[in-house]
Amino acid sequence: MLGPDPRLDAVFAALADPTRRAILARLVEGEAAVGELAAPFSMSQPAVSKHLKVLEHAGLVERSIDGSRRPARLRPEPLAAASTWLEDYRALWEARFDQLDGVLRSMARKEDDA
């Protein structure tokens, strides 16, 4: 159940970096070019370009061409996939805990009987 999904490797790895999460946060407000993204982070422009490439590889961001600018915009699909994975696990966990809870209850009943 819930087999391995290699796409999640790239998505979770991309989300593991706080700078990249901040970039995504910025992109929620709309597309932005590299320069605009680099400004708030005390980081060089090439560093931001690299982060964008990681996000792009994970499918979280899409680039376009506008003259000499290459604005980035969000692509929500992979986030949805990651979210689904997490939610499925949460469900399995809760099922597991409910089950455990059931066991504990029946143990308690036996205590009462004894």
Add this chain to the structure above:
Amino acid sequence: MLGPDPRLDAVFAALADPTRRAILARLVEGEAAVGELAAPFSMSQPAVSKHLKVLEHAGLVERSIDGSRRPARLRPEPLAAASTWLEDYRALWEARFDQLDGVLRSMARKEDDA
């Protein structure tokens, strides 16, 4: 809104590795000792111990002591935090798209008027 959360660094980084996700998948069925976890993956025991340490550091797993065994069990809380983060972003995205949709609609109306 939705400030930086350093705990997510460790959680997403932990989830980025397929072996670790497989370990979590196994642990959904109940706690397991290192040996049991190492068996299905063609990996050395120390490698699995390291993965467990990463998962533990992310708060996703808890160890206990049972004689010479050190079984690992799941801790769902950090998963919930990650899931919340993703869901919040999804919501922001959708809001953004709805807004964009609104803009497109009004543009369409102006087209009609013209």
Add this chain to the structure above:
DNA sequence: ACTGTATATAACTAAATAGTTATGAAACTT
């Protein structure tokens, strides 16, 4: 055509990651 702006790419470094083998420490078995 010349200058400046926006970005990518290359080459490099430092640190982190994922794996290995070897070994040591507890605890269990007989």
Add this chain to the structure above:
DNA sequence: AAGTTTCATAACTATTTAGTTATATACAGT
């Protein structure tokens, strides 16, 4: 008490990552 099992830790290697500076490319404005 001796041997076996279970696990952690150390030491090492190879790969990846996150950053840097320097440079090249392409477009924009004058």
